Amino acid sequence: MIFTLRICILKKYTKHSDSNFVLETNYKLKQNNMKKNMGTADRIIRILLALLFTVLYFTDVITGTLGIVLMVLAVVFLLTSFVSFCPLYTIFGLRTCPKEKA
Secondary structure (H helix, E strand, O other): OEEEEEEEEEEEEEEOOOOOEEEEEEEEEEEEEEOOOOOHHHHHHHHHHHHHHHHHHHOOOOOHHHHHHHHHHHHHHHHHHHHOOOHHHHHHOOOOOOOOOO
16 A cells, blocks of 8 residues: 655644734644555556657657657656556556455
8 A cells, every 4th residue: 555645734823922923833644545556567567668758758769749748658657657556547447456455
C-alpha cells in the first residue's frame, strides 16, 4: 500500500488579554490512501517507454510539439510507475496488479 502524506494547515485566530491577534497554526497530518493498481510488468513497460521517449527527444529524432507532448507523457509514466498508481485506471476500473491478500 502506498501512503501519501498531505499537510493541512488549519489557522485559528485567538484573542489574548493584550488585545493582539495571534496567529496560531496547527499542522494536521493526514494520510491519503492510494491503493496500488499497477502491476510490475505495467510499471516496467511505462519506465521503458519513458526512457525511449526521452532518448528520442534528446537525440532530435522527435522534435517540436510531438516531442514536448511525449516528454510530458514520459514524466507522467515515470511518476505513475514509481507510486504504482494510475488515476485513469481508477476511473475506468482497471487493475493490473494481483489482489492483495487480506
